[in-house]
Amino acid sequence: MRWEEFKGALRDFLFGLFYFDLYWDTKREAAKLRDAVNLLLLGEFLGIPLMTTPLLLRLLPYLLPELEGWKKRQLRERDITEDVPETV
Amino acid sequence: MQVAFLETPSMWIIGALVAYAFAYYVYARWVDEHIWEVSERRTTPAHMYLDGVEYFPVSRYVLYGFQFKSIAALGPILGPFIAVAYGWLPALIWIVIGNMFIGWVQDYSTIMLTVRNEGRSMGPLVYNAIGERGRKILLAYLLFYLLIISAVFIYLVSLFWNVFPGSFIATIGIIITGLIVGELLYKYKANIFGVTALAIILTLVSVGIGTVVAWPPKNYFGQWSVQIWSIILAVILFIGAIVPLPKFITPMNFVAVFPAIGGVLLIIFGALISPVTGIKLLQPAFKGWYVENVGPLFPILFVSIACGAISGWHSLVSTSTTGKQLDVETDARPVGAGAMLTEGLLATSALAAYMVVSPDLIAKGKISAFVNGATLLTAPFLGGEMSKAYLLTFFSIFLVIYAITVQTLVTRYWRVFSAELFRRGSWKILGNKYVATAVGLLLPIVFALTGSWIELWIYFGGSNQLLAAMALTLVAFYVAKMRKPTWYAAAPAAFMTLVTLAALLWETYVFGLVTFGLRKPFAKPPLTSYPAAAWALNVVFFFVGIVLFVLGLYMSYALWSAYARARRGEVEAKAVSP
Numbered sequence: 001m002r003w004e005e006f007k008g009a010l011r012d013f014l015f016g017l018f019y020f021d022l023y024w025d026t027k028r029e030a031a032k033l034r035d036a037v038n039l040l041l042l043g044e045f046l047g048i049p050l051m052t053t054p055l056l057l058r059l060l061p062y063l064l065p066e067l068e069g070w071k072k073r074q075l076r077e078r079d080i081t082e083d084v085p086e087t088v
Numbered sequence: 089m090q091v092a093f094l095e096t097p098s099m100w101i102i103g104a105l106v107a108y109a110f111a112y113y114v115y116a117r118w119v120d121e122h123i124w125e126v127s128e129r130r131t132t133p134a135h136m137y138l139d140g141v142e143y144f145p146v147s148r149y150v151l152y153g154f155q156f157k158s159i160a161a162l163g164p165i166l167g168p169f170i171a172v173a174y175g176w177l178p179a180l181i182w183i184v185i186g187n188m189f190i191g192w193v194q195d196y197s198t199i200m201l202t203v204r205n206e207g208r209s210m211g212p213l214v215y216n217a218i219g220e221r222g223r224k225i226l227l228a229y230l231l232f233y234l235l236i237i238s239a240v241f242i243y244l245v246s247l248f249w250n251v252f253p254g255s256f257i258a259t260i261g262i263i264i265t266g267l268i269v270g271e272l273l274y275k276y277k278a279n280i281f282g283v284t285a286l287a288i289i290l291t292l293v294s295v296g297i298g299t300v301v302a303w304p305p306k307n308y309f310g311q312w313s314v315q316i317w318s319i320i321l322a323v324i325l326f327i328g329a330i331v332p333l334p335k336f337i338t339p340m341n342f343v344a345v346f347p348a349i350g351g352v353l354l355i356i357f358g359a360l361i362s363p364v365t366g367i368k369l370l371q372p373a374f375k376g377w378y379v380e381n382v383g384p385l386f387p388i389l390f391v392s393i394a395c396g397a398i399s400g401w402h403s404l405v406s407t408s409t410t411g412k413q414l415d416v417e418t419d420a421r422p423v424g425a426g427a428m429l430t431e432g433l434l435a436t437s438a439l440a441a442y443m444v445v446s447p448d449l450i451a452k453g454k455i456s457a458f459v460n461g462a463t464l465l466t467a468p469f470l471g472g473e474m475s476k477a478y479l480l481t482f483f484s485i486f487l488v489i490y491a492i493t494v495q496t497l498v499t500r501y502w503r504v505f506s507a508e509l510f511r512r513g514s515w516k517i518l519g520n521k522y523v524a525t526a527v528g529l530l531l532p533i534v535f536a537l538t539g540s541w542i543e544l545w546i547y548f549g550g551s552n553q554l555l556a557a558m559a560l561t562l563v564a565f566y567v568a569k570m571r572k573p574t575w576y577a578a579a580p581a582a583f584m585t586l587v588t589l590a591a592l593l594w595e596t597y598v599f600g601l602v603t604f605g606l607r608k609p610f611a612k613p614p615l616t617s618y619p620a621a622a623w624a625l626n627v628v629f630f631f632v633g634i635v636l637f638v639l640g641l642y643m644s645y646a647l648w649s650a651y652a653r654a655r656r657g658e659v660e661a662k663a664v665s666p
Contacts, residue, residue, distance in 0.1 A: 009149045016153025017349060019280070020146075022342045026274075029334055031141040069139035076137075079211035080227065080508045084404040085497030 031073070038063060038070045046074055095369055096362035097440035104184050104436045108429040111188040116196065116425040123572050124200050126417035133207030134413050143207060145415035148422050155410055155427035157345060159195070159402050160352060162490045163395025164435035166244070167549065169457060170392035170542055172442045172450055174385050175374035179439055182389055186397025187432035190580040194556055196424030197563040197577055198403040202411025203420065204566070209408040210559070217565050218646040225646075226558075227509065229639045232632065233551045234502050235531055240544045241495040242325075242529070243536035245488055246317035247455060252484035253305050254298035256317075259488050261294025262347075263324070266340030274334050287343045295347075299481040311614040318536055321492075322529040328496040329503050329525040337496050344489045351462070351486035352434055358465030359440035365468035369443050371450065381453075382542060383598070387590040391549035396435025398584070400555025402428065441465055453542070459483040502528035538625050539612030543595060547633065550591040554640045557584035561647040568654035578651065585644050592640060596633030602626040 001009070041059065043050040045067070093099055120126050134145040146154075171179035201213060208216070215223040249256045269287050272278040309316040328336045358365070377385045382392075395401070406424060414420060441461030442450065449457040462483040467476050503524045510519035517523055535544065560581035564574045601607040603626065610629075611622035653659050 012147045012149030013153040016146075016150035016155075017157050018153075018284075018345055020150055020154040021157065021345070022273075022338060025333060025338045028141055029332070029338075069141060072137060072139040072143075073141060076142075079209050080505060081211035081230075081404060082209040082408045083501065083504055084401070084408050085494070085501050 031069075034066060035070055035073060038066065039074065042067070042070075045071065093363045096367060097359050097369060097443050098362045100180055100443075101356075101359050101433070101436050101440060104180070105433060107184050107188055108432055111192060112421075112425055112429050115188070116192060116421050119193070119196070119576055120418075120421045123567060123576060124197075124204075124417075124420075126200075126420060128416045128418050130417055132203050132414050132417060133411065134415060137207055137412075143412050146413040148415065148419040151410060151413060151419065151423045152426055155195075155405075155423050156430050157349065158405050158409075159395065159399065159427060160349075160431050160434050161395065161494055162241070162244075162487070163399055163552075164393070164431055165438045165458060165487070165490070166545070167393035167396050168435065168439040168442050169450070169455070170382060170545060171389050172371060172439065173379045173382050174376065174389055176369070176371050176439060176443045177373040178385060178389055179393060180436065182393055183397050183432060183435045183439060186390075186393070187429055187435075190556075190560075190584065191398040191402075191432060192425035192428040193577060193580055194398055194400075194560050194563070195402045195406055195428040196420055197567075198406040198559055199411045199414065199420045199424040200417070201563060201566055202407045203414055203417060207412045210404050213407065213562060213566075214558075214647075217562055217650045222643065222646050225639055225643055227505075229551070229555075229636070229643065231505065231509070232636055232639070233548075233555070234498055234505065234528075235535070236544060236548045236551060236632070236636075238495065238498055238502070238528065238532035239535035240541055240548050241491045241498070242318050242321060242532050243314070243539065243541050243544070244455075245321050245491045245495065246314045246536070247541070248484055248488045248491070249317045249321075250308075250313045251306060251456060252459065252481065252488075254300075254302040254481050255484040255488055256298075257301055257303065258294045258298030258481060258485045259492065261297060262291055262343055262485070262489060263340060265290040265294065266336070266343045269343055270334060270336070270339030273339065284346075288346050291343060291347055295478065295482050295485055298485065299478050302481075314539065315533075315537065315614075318533050321495075322533060324492075325496055325499045325529055326525055329499045329528070330521055337500065340496070341493045344493045347482070347486055348490055348493070351483060352437075354466045354470075355441060355462050356433060356437040358462070358469070359437040361469065362440070362444075362465065365465075367444050367464055367468065370445060371443050371447055383546070383594055387587040387594065388546060390584075390587040391546055391553050391591040393435065394549040394552045396432065396438070398553065398556050398580075400552045400557070400559055403556060403559035456484075458487065462486075499525065499528055535625070535628070537615055538610055538622060538629075539615065540610035543598070543610050543629070546591060546595050547629070547636065550588050550595065551636050551640070553584055554588035554592065554636075554644070557581055557588055558640075558643050558647055560584060561644070561651055565647065565651040565654050565659075568651060569659055574651070574655070585648075589637065589640060589644065592633060592637045596630060596637055599626050599630035599633055603630045 040050065041052060041056055042063065044052055132145070134143050137143040168179050171182065202208060205213060211223050211226065214226050265287055268290070269283055272283050273280070307313045382388055410423060414423065438458070441458055444464050445457050445461040449460065459480055463476055463479040467479055470479065503521060506524035506528065507519040510516055518527065560577050564578040564581055567574045567577055602609045602623065609619065609622040609626040615622045
């Protein structure tokens with residue numbers, strides 16, 4: 001392993017050790033809030049009759065990048081064992 | 089010099105390192121290439137179901153660090169305390185052999201199970217193997233497991249606060265640091281590295297204040313001190329379980345990781361350089377096959393050191409998180425096997441901390457043994473005598489902070505779990521956010537009243553290891569479906585099933601003796617003044633043991649039957665080629 005590769009690997013390892021948990025928890029919390037907003041605004045995409053307004057079209061460009069992941073998360077069946085604490 | 093080297097823990101740790109290297113570079117590689125036939129070309133769930141939140145590919149080095157941080161908790165540190173009662177050699181042999189042939193096999197293989205089964209976690213994997221009843225029994229088993237783990241950790245934190253003056257103040261300092269960090273990160277969007285520096289400084293200052301103030305003294309609240317501390321802890325845990333994650337748990341756990349990992353690295357380093365610092369082994373290598381109040385070496389040794397050799401909880405972590413973020417299949421070995429074998433190094437070093445303390449401390453069951461041992465190992469290169477008081481507080485905080493971070497997450501998970509289990513029906517109230525949290529704290533506090541944490545730890549270790557046995561049997565089932573050799577998972581699964589059921593049965597038998605008046609109840613003051621209450625709690629433990637044993641036996645039977653069916657070819661084969 002060359003020096004540059006080693007430095008990169010070490011940096012990644014330290015990120016995983018100290019920051020990844022924080023990063024991922026924050027990401028999941030943010031996604032939870034965004035998903036709730038998306039569900040209210042775009043529930044019709046999933047077949048929920050919410051009668052959204054044409055004004056939504058103005059928001060659509062901002063929501064568009066998230067739609068694919070959001071739909072996957074909403075339609076996926078979840079199991080309680082997925083939420084186990086990562087540390088014991 | 090040679091004699092001095094042999095008399096220190098260093099040689100044993102280096103020996104263990106060589107064994108782990110063999111396991112990683114030879115055995116794990118063979119399994120990787122010949123059984124799972126991993127391929128960089130096969131798409132992993134991280135790519136297949138990419139959503140940027142649950143499923144996303146992560147570099148192997150990041151995942152390795154994350155996996156190690158996730159699995160290296162209190163288990164490998166406190167487990168050897170009980171195991172060393174038989175002498176350090178049996179404990180060392182179990183840690184090394186367990187890691188080499190069982191521990192990494194489970195962690196690595198459960199990651200591969202998730203990767204090869206569309207990112208499914210343990211519940212759905214069990215459902216696929218043995219059906220809905222099996223999944224429900226697994227959930228019931230987990231419920232009892234969470235109860236036991238909470239009782240152990242709540243009691244231990246309360247005990248640490250009582251035994252180590254100043255540790256409570258330092259803990260509060262760290263919690264306040266967590267709150268400040270949370271505000272800075274989430275509200276003011278401060279720079280992460282600046283916040284990290286501030287967190288480390290405030291943590292060290294908190295430990296310093298705890299050392300200087302050294303208050304409150306031991307038994308500050310009289311004979312009920314530990315119980316009062318557990319109520320104070322319950323209030324903190326209650327808040328942690330009900331407020332949003334970014335307000336409390338996430339920043340506190342972020343702050344806690346620095347002293348926790350720092351402590352781990354210091355102990356490993358201290359144990360490795362013990363020939364230079366001159367710290368010698370004081371414990372006898374072997375003490376006997378049976379230890380009063382602990383039990384027979386077989387099977388208790390194999391459940392007392394749980395996470396350091398193998399832990400069933402790792403299979404839940406591997407299937408619920410790590411397996412969903414694996415970039416390519418070839419990363420499973422460095423992440424799953426690598427992190428577990430590194431944890432083996434931590435368990436070996438933690439054992440070293442017990443090897444260098446006076447045999448008296450272990451014989452008297454003094455929980456301060458680890459703190460004393462870790463201080464002995466690290467003080468020589470961190471300032472000698474001058475730093476000892478600070479290091480004693482630091483390592484007591486190290487234990488407290490590990491236990492609290494685990495317990496906050498477990499209490500919260502209990503709440504979510506209860507909400508899921510009691511969604512409908514007449515028990516719906518138990519799924520309520522506040523009621524579930526209160527029940528999840530009250531029951532363990534009542535359990536912890538006896539103070540017999542070693543017995544509870546054996547239940548915890550037994551149920552945790554049985555979970556590992558189930559995970560390994562599940563692996564054997566899926567490998568049999570792939571029409572590949574299953575011995576590498578089935579043999580450890582058989583061993584673990586045997587020892588864990590035996591350990592649960594032994595502990596149930598011991599509490600059974602108490603139940604039928606054939607021996608004195610397990611209790612510590614002040615409960616010894618209330619023999620009827622002590623007996624009643626021991627009876628409860630007897631029934632908990634029966635429930636754990638029966639649920640475990642059913643799950644083991646169902647999984648082994650599924651494995652046998654798969655071996656006979658009665659289950660549809662699963663292709664392994666890309």
